[in-house]
Amino acid sequence: MIGEWLWVAQLTNYGVDEAVIQQMKDTTAQFFSLPLESKNAVAVRGGGFEGFGHHFNAPGSDKLDWAECLLLETQPVQARNMEFWPANPPAFRHAMDRYSEEMASLTRRLLGFLAADLGVAAEALLGAFAGKRQTAGVHRYPPCRRPEQVLGMAPHTDGFGLTLLLPADDTPGLQVRRRGRWFPVRPLPGALVVNVGDVLEVLSNGAYGSAEHRVIPHAERGRTTVVVFQDAALDGGVVAPLPELLRGGHEPRYRPVDRLEFSKGHLRELAQGTPFLDSLKISSSS
Ligand SMILES: O=C(O)CCC(=O)C(=O)O
Numbered sequence: 566m567i568g569e570w571l572w573v574a575q576l577t578n579y580g581v582d583e584a585v586i587q588q589m590k591d592t593t594a595q596f597f598s599l600p601l602e603s604k605n606a607v608a609v610r611g612g613g614f615e616g617f618g619h620h621f622n623a624p625g626s627d628k629l630d631w632a633e634c635l636l637l638e639t640q641p642v643q644a645r646n647m648e649f650w651p652a653n654p655p656a657f658r659h660a661m662d663r664y665s666e667e668m669a670s671l672t673r674r675l676l677g678f679l680a681a682d683l684g685v686a687a688e689a690l691l692g693a694f695a696g697k698r699q700t701a702g703v704h705r706y707p708p709c710r711r712p713e714q715v716l717g718m719a720p721h722t723d724g725f726g727l728t729l730l731l732p733a734d735d736t737p738g739l740q741v742r743r744r745g746r747w748f749p750v751r752p753l754p755g756a757l758v759v760n761v762g763d764v765l766e767v768l769s770n771g772a773y774g775s776a777e778h779r780v781i782p783h784a785e786r787g788r789t790t791v792v793v794f795q796d797a798a799l800d801g802g803v804v805a806p807l808p809e810l811l812r813g814g815h816e817p818r819y820r821p822v823d824r825l826e827f828s829k830g831h832l833r834e835l836a837q838g839t840p841f842l843d844s845l846k847i848s849s850s851s
Pocket residue numbers: 702704718723730738739778780790792
């Protein structure tokens with residue numbers, strides 16, 4: 566079921582009702598095909614991050630990514646701000662509600678496998694994700710005749726725990742950096758792409774590396790994705806290696822940091838390209 570567990574993994578047959586997936590894909594495609602005025606009914610406002618717009622700039626550049634995006638807080642349910650949930654197409658809200666629940670439950674199942682792989686109790690990892698935020702990013706990358714001159718999304722790592730990415734069509738575009746080179750991620754039919762975020766890298770004490778990735782637009786075809794970010798932190802809102810991993814004399818490889826500081830560091834990295842995780846790393850000689 567889990568293939569290519571190197572930088573990113575692909576999941577097939579992951580046990581989510583196909584109708585939920587299909588409705589999410591369909592309503593997303595319908596939303597993006599609406600005229601701009603309709604999409605702007607849920608436009609980002611007043612420096613907030615939720616809503617529809619052009620959210621990302623390449624670090625150090627004033628160029629916007631070749632993409633439009635709708636960002637929503639999706640879990641816990643009380644954190645939802647329905648003003649930003651499109652009422653058009655009419656089935657979108659229901660589709661996102663069900664999809665969000667399914668992804669939260671899939672995440673719990675995945676964490677069970679990851680905990681076993683790390684050699685910690687499932688509750689240790691589940692506890693770090695329980696009740697934390699889930700944020701959805703719905704992306705549309707229009708075709709670009711000169712794809713080499715723009716980026717669909719600039720290189721970055723995800724600043725949360727785990728990312729689940731649903732390609733809504735089969736247009737390629739996602740790439741992952743490994744040893745300085747970019748490799749395309751070609752989703753298998755029906756697959757979800759799972760990406761380790763910066764927080765999980767720290768929780769796992771570096772056992773899982775968060776993968777730097779970017780999106781390249783396609784010359785002729787648009788591309789649409791639905792991405793869900795699952796957040797995590799230890800008790801007290803601290804991001805640090807799981808205590809269970811440090812038993813038996815294992816040294817922490819990252820210094821603990823408050824979740825809020827972590828977000829700020831990640832945002833600085835996105836805006837200015839200053840690597841944040843590196844600043845948390847404890848060198849083995851110290
Ligand atoms: O749409 C994609 O393929 C990637 C999106 C992404 O990396 C993100 O939302 O963080």
